[in-house]
Amino acid sequence: MSESPVPHEPPIYRRIADGLRARIHAGELRDGDRLPGENALMAEYAIARATARQALAVLINEGLAVPKRGSGVYVRQFKPIRRHGARRLSREQWGQGRAIWDADARGRPFTVDRVEVALERAAEDVARVLDSDQVWVRRRRYLVDARPVQLATSYFPAHLVEGSAITLTDTGPGGVYARLAELGVPPAHFTEEVRARMPNPRESNLLDLPGGTPVIVIARTAYASDGRPVELNEMILDSAAYVLQYDFDA
Amino acid sequence: MSESPVPHEPPIYRRIADGLRARIHAGELRDGDRLPGENALMAEYAIARATARQALAVLINEGLAVPKRGSGVYVRQFKPIRRHGARRLSREQWGQGRAIWDADARGRPFTVDRVEVALERAAEDVARVLDSDQVWVRRRRYLVDARPVQLATSYFPAHLVEGSAITLTDTGPGGVYARLAELGVPPAHFTEEVRARMPNPRESNLLDLPGGTPVIVIARTAYASDGRPVELNEMILDSAAYVLQYDFDA
Numbered sequence: 425m426s427e428s429p430v431p432h433e434p435p436i437y438r439r440i441a442d443g444l445r446a447r448i449h450a451g452e453l454r455d456g457d458r459l460p461g462e463n464a465l466m467a468e469y470a471i472a473r474a475t476a477r478q479a480l481a482v483l484i485n486e487g488l489a490v491p492k493r494g495s496g497v498y499v500r501q502f503k504p505i506r507r508h509g510a511r512r513l514s515r516e517q518w519g520q521g522r523a524i525w526d527a528d529a530r531g532r533p534f535t536v537d538r539v540e541v542a543l544e545r546a547a548e549d550v551a552r553v554l555d556s557d558q559v560w561v562r563r564r565r566y567l568v569d570a571r572p573v574q575l576a577t578s579y580f581p582a583h584l585v586e587g588s589a590i591t592l593t594d595t596g597p598g599g600v601y602a603r604l605a606e607l608g609v610p611p612a613h614f615t616e617e618v619r620a621r622m623p624n625p626r627e628s629n630l631l632d633l634p635g636g637t638p639v640i641v642i643a644r645t646a647y648a649s650d651g652r653p654v655e656l657n658e659m660i661l662d663s664a665a666y667v668l669q670y671d672f673d674a
Numbered sequence: 675m676s677e678s679p680v681p682h683e684p685p686i687y688r689r690i691a692d693g694l695r696a697r698i699h700a701g702e703l704r705d706g707d708r709l710p711g712e713n714a715l716m717a718e719y720a721i722a723r724a725t726a727r728q729a730l731a732v733l734i735n736e737g738l739a740v741p742k743r744g745s746g747v748y749v750r751q752f753k754p755i756r757r758h759g760a761r762r763l764s765r766e767q768w769g770q771g772r773a774i775w776d777a778d779a780r781g782r783p784f785t786v787d788r789v790e791v792a793l794e795r796a797a798e799d800v801a802r803v804l805d806s807d808q809v810w811v812r813r814r815r816y817l818v819d820a821r822p823v824q825l826a827t828s829y830f831p832a833h834l835v836e837g838s839a840i841t842l843t844d845t846g847p848g849g850v851y852a853r854l855a856e857l858g859v860p861p862a863h864f865t866e867e868v869r870a871r872m873p874n875p876r877e878s879n880l881l882d883l884p885g886g887t888p889v890i891v892i893a894r895t896a897y898a899s900d901g902r903p904v905e906l907n908e909m910i911l912d913s914a915a916y917v918l919q920y921d922f923d924a
Contacts, residue, residue, distance in 0.1 A: 434797050442798045478874065485871045504869075509920050523803070525867055525893065547684055548692045553773070611924045617775055618918040619754075620870030620888045621735050624728065638870045638888035638913070643775065646924075663888070668868040670759050670920045674861045674896075 437475050440465060441482035448488055448499055459489055459497045486525065487664050490634070502571060502665060505532060509616055509670040525667050534573075538565040539593050543582060553645060554653050556581035560591050562600070565630060568665070572631050575660040584609065584654060600655065604646075609654045611646035618642050620663060631662050638663045687725050690715060691732035698738055698749055709739055709747045736775065737914050740884070752915060755782060755818060759866055759920040775917045784823075788815040789843050793832060803895060804903050806831035810841050812850070815880060818915070822881050825910040834859065834904060850905065854896075859904045861896035868892050870913060881912050888913045 433439070444460075447453045460468070465476035480497050483489040490500045504525070540563040551557050559579040566574040578600065580590055589596045590603045604610055623631065623639045631639070640663050646655040683689070694710075697703045710718070715726035730747050733739040740750045754775070790813040801807050809829040816824040828850065830840055839846045840853045854860055873881065873889045881889070890913050896905040 433795060438797055445798060481874055485874065487869075509922055523865075523867060525799075525869065545683060547688055548695060549775075614922055614924065615773075616920045617773060618868060618890075618920070619737075619775065619916070620890045620913040621737075622886055622888065624731050624735065636872055638872065640868075640870045663870040666869070668866075670866045670868070670922075672759060672864055672920075672922075674864060 436469065436471060437478035437482065440469060440471075440476075440479035444479070444483055445486075445488060448483075453499050455499055457499045458495075459483070459499065461496050490664075500664075502569065504665055504667050505568060505573065506667050506669055507661075509614075509668065523667075523669075532568050534566045534568045536564045537567055537572075538563070540564075541591060541593055543591070546579065550579050550656060553656050554579060554581050556583065558582035560585050562590070571665070573662050573665040575627060575630055576657055577659075578655055578657040580655055581653075601646075604648075604654055609648040609652065611654060612649035613647040613651075615645045615647070616642050617644075618668065623660070627660050631660070633662060640666060640668070642668075686719065686721060687728035687732065690719060690721075690726075690729035694729070694733055695736075695738060698733075703749050705749055707749045709733070709749065711746050740914075750914075752819065752821060754915055754917050755823065756917050756919055757911075759864075759918065773917075773919070782818050784816045784818045786814045787817055787822075788813070790814075791841060791843055793841070796829065800829050800906060803906050804829060804831050806833065808832035810835050812840070821915070823912050823915040825877065825880055826907055827909075828905055828907045830905055831903075851896075854898075854904055859898035859902065861904060862899035863897040863901075865895045865897070866892050867894075868918065873910070877910050881910070883912060890916060890918070892918075 434442070444453070453459065459480065462473055462476040462480070465471065465479060466473055469476075480489065480491075484491060484497065487504050488500060489497050491497050506523070540561075542561050544559055544561050546554065546557055546559045550559060558581075560582055562578045562580075564576050565572055566576065580600075584607065585591060585603070588603050588607060590600050595603055598605075601611060619641045620638050621641065623633055623637070627633070627639055633639075640661040642657075642659040642661065644657045644659065645653055646657070648654050684692070694703070703709065709730065712723055712726040712730070715721065715729060716723055719726075730739065730741075734741060734747065737754050738750060739747050741747050756773070790811075792811050794809055794811050796804065796807055796809040800809060808831075810832055812828040812830075814826045815822055816826065830850075834857065835841060835853070838853050838857060840850050845853055848855075851861060869891045870888050871891065873883055873887070877883070877889055883889070890911040892907075892909040892911065894907045894909065895903055896907070898904050
């Protein structure tokens with residue numbers, strides 16, 4: 425080659441976002457601090473409003489900042505939770521532990537503030553997956569740092585769990601998976617199906633979501649070693665509160 | 675127990691949605707057909723408008739229907755793509771192949787209509803993951819059935835891939851992974867980090883997203899067997915077009 429290619433600069437809004445991110449990571453801008461506003465960025469960098477907005481949008485999209493209506497953009501007070509599928513294969517075993525998104529990998533303590541347990545007729549899709557028209561349903565809401573982050577609804581084939589503590593509010597030590605093991609069907613395989621969509625009003629209300637925040641929906645099916653489905657857990661996650669991580673070999 | 679618990683009926687909006695879904699699956703309502711409107715459902719079931727709206731929202735949320743502004747809700751014309759992480763562990767090996775969401779599991783043919791290749795200075799987060807300040811960047815847009823469904827941007831450490839076909843528009847047979855193998859660093863492990871958020875204007879435009887459609891963002895890092903990161907691929911997915919599936923053992 426006659427000459428090396430010249431690297432492109434990242435676009436200006438990216439560089440502004442990089443600078444603000446660095447100040448957040450350095451602790452110079454802290455939880456709850458107001459970020460420079462659009463007008464301040466426009467003046468400082470001689471850029472258009474749309475560009476300033478784009479720079480702030482990068483940080484909002486990364487979950488590092490939250491807009492408050494009519495008041496500006498603030499460093500956000502909640503570090504997303506890193507949720508691992510397939511813990512066995514966690515990257516720490518072989519990788520160098522670098523992640524693209526900043527998130528809290530240690531399990532933060534969560535609380536459950538609502539538990540409803542009921543025997544129900546299964547909706548068509550649930551009946552198909554679990555091969556059962558009657559299901560025991562466990563509905564919970566999970567909070568981290570007093571903030572609701574997840575709604576979880578677990579369905580169990582009624583004939584399988586009838587009479588076990590899975591049908592009680594308190595499932596006892598080890599929870600539902602310990603009870604499934606006692607019933608001779610410990611979960612051996614999991615499938616997680618993941619989608620994203622806007623919340624419905626009930627979800628928006630229960631998760632206390634600000635406008636414009638989508639939810640991640642995970643339908644996790646647990647199978648016994650013989651392939652029999654033993655639980656379907658539908659989880660609705662505040663998308664701003666979570667990073668999902670899956671690790672696997674090529 | 676003195677008597678068996680009585681199963682609850684699912685709420686009325688669920689039952690209406692189940693009925694409409696059954697008619698879609700039976701082929702009675704087809705792609706592009708208009709679903710009964712709110713007024714029709716209110717009259718037929720003697721329910722409030724909010725309940726009718728909830729019933730339709732179930733199908734919209736499942737990706738089975740799309741609202742068109744001022745015109746009603748239509749059976750959607752695009753079946754979501756089922757994208758598998760960890761193919762090796764695919765559920766077909768042990769499960770019974772039932773999935774909660776209807777999606778096309780066979781690989782539908784996709785096309786790539788834009789490829790941009792450039793040497794760039796890495797943004798701070800990319801530099802950190804790849805341990806390289808200079809990166810070769812490959813930007814593509816993927817279409818399925820002529821509909822844009824994914825934007826993908828792959829980053830490679832410049833010192834690693836310089837001079838290889840990874841820096842060319844046409845990477846040759848087997849694509850970038852075959853070229854990485856020739857360079858002695860075939861991908862051995864993958865980490866996928868998954869988030870969801872609203873699209874920025876550029877993404878919205880390139881993916882031709884209707885309002886209120888979030889994107890799923892997957893940051894996929896490929897590692898060589900010695901743990902060295904060799905590629906970071908940031909994928910922006912139309913959330914209405916995809917179901918992600920991950921399978922793993924307990």
